[in-house]
Amino acid sequence: MPPRTRIAAIALAAAAALTLAACSGGTGSSSSSGSDGYVTKGKLTIATSQPAYAPWVEDNKPQSGKGFEAAVAYAVADKLGFSKSDVVWVRDDFDKSIAPGPKDFDLNLQQFSITDERKKAVDFSSPYYTTSQVVITTATSKAADATSLADLKDDLIGAMTGTTSYSDAVADIAPTQQVQVFNSNDDAVTALKAGQVDAIVVDLPTGFYVTSAELDDGKITGQLPAVKGDTGDQFGIVLPKDSALTKKVSAAVDALRADGTLASLEKKWLNSQGNAPILK
Structure with missing residues (x-):
């Protein structure tokens, strides 16, 4: 993906937060530090990359719900009790998203692989996709x-x-x-x-x-072959470190896996692995 600047990401996130505050009359926070864990009361703020590419987000429009991660985001939002109109999208740099420090999002989907090193700086949900x-x-x-x-x-x-x-x-x-x-x-x-x-x-x-x-x-x-039982690269939703929402989001992802929603969305938006033989 093309380089994305820190300044642009911060500016866009801040603009989104200010717009929401003006519309709702609330006082949006610059980080997910409220007691309920949300950046803006009554809204679910979700970040993705700028630009965001298919098959993760179609036409760089996550608000459309088209593309695997956009669709997963709205499915999770629904499990958390948010309507589509209550989801606010912001853009954030990949590296900045998983660096230590306050965040301007509640959730972030950018094909983040779950690793122990990254867990030191941010929280991860249960994996919503496993790839090779x-x-x-x-x-x-x-x-x-x-x-x-x-x-x-x-x-x-x-x-x-x-x-x-x-x-x-x-x-x-x-x-x-x-x-x-x-x-x-x-x-x-x-x-x-x-x-x-x-x-x-x-x-x-x-x-x-x-x-x-x-x-x-x-x-x-x-x-490339899986190593010693490795089931593949697992993508998780990123949340601010020690977010009050982490357990709820993981539960939502687990429910979507259990009821077949994740499998259905994967089939719809992502290609089959049948055309890629395992190299030995």
Whole structure:
């Protein structure tokens, strides 16, 4: 995703909070520190990225409820007792969202992988999606005919810095050349198009989107294998550290999993894993 500035995110979040205060006559807080855990009384403030891409958010319009994460957000809101009109969307930078400090959102969905390190700074809900990492390349790349991890070892692999994609590329492929790091998946895709890397590693839904919409000759080489019972990369909703809402949000996610809603939304908005064989 293209770089998103800290200043723009803060300004937009602040503008949203001020607008809500003016409309409701309330006094919105700049962080989720109220006794009820909400930034703005009577509203559920949800953050996502700027821009937000399909299949997570369609047409960069989370308020439409179209796209997997937008749909999940509204399903969780419903479980918490909020109508669609009571959901307020703000935009926030990925790294800033999971850094220590006060937040201008109640919930944040940006494909955040749940990790112990991140839990030191923020809370996570139960996972709403579990994915794997995939290798994608182009028809003209030297990696185009790879069918195994061994076939990729001498190729130049790229991934977004600070992501599970990067760490899995290093651990699973163990290439002979250092994995190239990029500030965003968009930068990695650009490098792949230019032939600066032979293949890149992204999460599975992003892989399907990139190969179908951004690369004329893109192809998914395959999934990286799960390690020692690992069921995949788990995405969780981010909340401010020690939020009063964390248990409620986790309960909502668990209920959506139990009643089949998450599976239904995944089927609707995300591609099947059947087209990505596991690399061995």
